[in-house]
Amino acid sequence: MSTVTWDGTRQILVRTPADVKKGFSFLGVVKAVDGLAYDYKSTAAFQEHVYELQTELGIPIGYILQFVVQEMRLIALTEFNHLFECSDADRYVKFKAVDFETRNEQLEALALQLRRNSSLDCVKGWRDEKYAVYVEHLPYVLIERSLSSVFGIITYGIHVNGYLRDASTGELLIWVPRRSYSKATWPGMLDNLVAGGLGYPLGAYETLLKESMEEAALPEELIANEARAVGVVSYFHHNPGGTYSTEADFITGEVEYLYDIELPIDVIPKPNDDEVNDFNLMKLQQVVDSLIQGEFKPNCGLIMLDFLVRHGYVNSGNEPHYLEIVTGMHRHLPFPTR
Incomplete structure (x- = not known):
């Protein structure tokens, strides 16, 4: 053909x-x-190196790699802890805030710390444009476009x-x-x-x-x-x-x-x-x-x-x-x- x-x-x-x-x-x-791969969840590498990003109710909305979690804790620990509940044992990073505005304010504070201090290459492409994450067909949180892959949304x-x-x-x-x-x-x-x-x-x-x-x-x-x-x-x-x-x-x-x-x-x-x-x-x-x-x-x-x-x-x-x-x-x- x-x-x-x-x-x-x-x-x-x-x-x-x-x-x-x-x-x-x-x-x-x-x-x-x-x-x-379609069987990605069953692989040892995925289970060892990937955290699930969740809403405050535990709904999965993204995948964050372990080295990114470590990077955020290293350079923005205060902002990370305000924004997320994190379980290393169960491999999840969960939003704490129940309202849209608070989530966005707290995430913006974390994102700005990443922009200033992170070694991630993707941050260099900062766009000043937001992508929406949706839950039940409504915007749940807004994420800087250059960080969309960081949060795996x-x-x-x-x-x-x-x-x-x-x-x-x-x-x-x-x-x-x-x-x-x-x-x-x-x-x-x-x-x-x-x-x-x-x-x-x-x-x-x-x-x-x-x-x-x-x-x-x-x-x-x-x-x-x-x-x-x-x-x-x-x-x-x-x-x-x-x-x-x-x-x-x-x-x-x-x-x-x-x-x-x-x-x-x-x-x-x-x-x-x-x-x-x-x-x-x-x-x-x-x-x-x-x-x-x-x-x-x-x-x-x-x-x-x-x-x-x-x-x-x-x-x-x-x-x-x-x-x-x-x-x-x-x-x-x-x-x-x-």
Whole structure:
């Protein structure tokens, strides 16, 4: 299925003899993002090195690695003890406060100490933007975006795939941006047309409008009229084979709300901030080749693969791990969601 061809008036992906011989599958695109083994709780490394983040009622909402607990105690013990009840024997870190405002005030005090004194690399990317943790579909606490992986919470975002079809041939063309080479994360890699995290208090639709203008100079009226909500993906990001002892081993559940937009031929996305290097209108074969070669930012590759599945290019007839791919892109997460 690595080769694009025509079947009458429509494009299809064909699984070639070479694909069969080498056992090619797009499953690796999923595993590059959803890296936490399904039996993770039963492993000795997880049991030894991971604490469960809980609400004051004991509802699990995240995973904190042991070295992070030690770091917080070392540099912010007073703030840590005000905020949390911690059991080393039962491996949990539990919020004490019963109200939203107090939790946020106390967590902010701890976060500022981490920003000033922590050796964690992720703190250097401080964003002054909050992500919400949800319990019973309501915000439970707000966490600085750069610390979301520190507390192992579920994060949320929107991703948009933009495309058009050649009026004369019906050929699919996909708008694909390349990330700025100066970005701190995944510089120079391919991305989706528009993407962004749900910073509190914005919802998915508000974030869609905001990011479309900021990243691609696409006006609100166009997005409101043409963008279609088409689904969601979820996954557990983790370094496969990690020992839960470094920042590379953080556990982060992610939920991405997906949109498609078929752009008019005369609408050309343009970089409108410093996050995008350029936009390119790519043929389907170019997109497939880029996926295979690992040129996409990993979660953007997953979302591009979801696009190919939803539009019928990747299917049970040409992908031997089709069911595993589809279920892997919709992983159950063990914490409450929004």
